[in-house]
Amino acid sequence: MSAPEHPHETVRTVTAPPQPPDWARISALPEFTTLVGRRRRYTTVAVALSMGSLALLVLAMAFAGGVMATTLTGGVSVGIVLAVAEFATLVITGAGWMRLAERDLLPLEAAAVTAAGSIGDVR
Structure with a gap:
């Protein structure tokens, strides 16, 4: 690759776009x-608990x-x-989510990304 003839010119390298x-x-x-299932189970219970307690408060x-x-x-x-x-x-539900994410979901996410990496570009 040679230097541009004029100072305002740039040399560009064209690469193929990544595959989806x-x-x-x-x-x-x-x-x-496994990652999606654990996340879904927690969010279902947390939403039911939060919305149920709010509904009871409003009804009361x-x-x-x-x-x-x-x-x-x-x-x-x-x-x-x-x-x-x-x-x-x-x-409590927010703190539970943070604990679940740190303890269970982040390692599962890393394992899923590693496994998906063997399939192809995931980022």
């Missing part, structure tokens, strides 16, 4: 199906106003305790 990954074969890999506020207004101690009502419990539920 074979997603049908990748999705059939055991490592990939709508139909059990007297119970929700009951003072427990020092001006703290049942409604406030249940609302704080809703936030706790979200924090």
Whole structure:
């Protein structure tokens, strides 16, 4: 390759575009199906828990106003305790996701990428 004749010219090398990954074969890999299955199981349970507790809180506020207004101690009502419990539920499911991702999903992802690498370009 020679240097350009003029300073504003550049020399370019043309390469073939990468081939798209074979997603049908990748999705059939055991490592990939295990990764997707574990992620789906956790998200299904976490969403059901979070949405279920939120639905119960909303229903309690709508139909059990007297119970929700009951003072427990020092001006703290049942409604406030249940609302704080809703936030706790979200924090617990989020922390559980972080733990699952670090402990189980990241190693499964690495195994799936390694297995898919034997099929072809996955990035």
